[in-house]
Amino acid sequence: MIKKLYKKLLTLYGPQNWWPVISNNPEFEICIGAILTQNTSWRNVEKAINNLYTKNLLHPERILRIPLEELSMLIRSAGYYNQKAQRLRSFTRFYIENSERLKNLDVMDARRLLLSIKGIGRETADSMLLYAFNKKIFPVDTYTSRLFYRLGLVSEDSKDKYYEDMRLMVEKELSNMNDLKEFHALIVMHGKTYCKKKPLCKTCPLQECRTKDLYI
């Protein structure tokens, strides 16, 4: 089922080639982006990342050197800027100390480590692990939860409640790293296009969805 859905989305939208980066420091930039995009549209995040890039701040040591208030203003467009500036800091401090160790750890050990940082929840941790550290894990986001519910794969649209179930469903069927990256990106693309909170089912190209009564 998952694999079929993946193929379908791939045919519909083509490879997404996530995660988009602009600096020569993808690993750190992706982690920063993962924090900034928490409950925020990527469009708003891009502006913030561009600001950081322009000021040459997409480096752990540099980003720690500017005043917190200045950092907040640079990422203003990404929303929750006071909170996120603090989160960027605490993550970066962790990153400087642990990034090398992270690379050598088993996925789940690395995950536990990331989750111990304040401001890094499951989705953010899993996004970092997959896209920045190239570890095989599937990040479940709001679009995944919504789509899986509408497909009847989970009994309600609750990301928190079924996070691990949905993650494992995917990891069970997709073992290739690139497939995991693409699938997550494709779900977001499809979500932004059709599978919105106010669904565009009439025109949604996913037959498997349209035939379900649940897909409302």
Next chain:
DNA sequence: GGCCAGGTGTAAA
């Protein structure tokens, strides 16, 4: 002008 976006932490029930 309201709704929503690639969530997370905390406090109350």
Next chain:
DNA sequence: TTTACACATGGC
């Protein structure tokens, strides 16, 4: 253990 709320800008 679940639920409610704070955090906040910008596009449609």
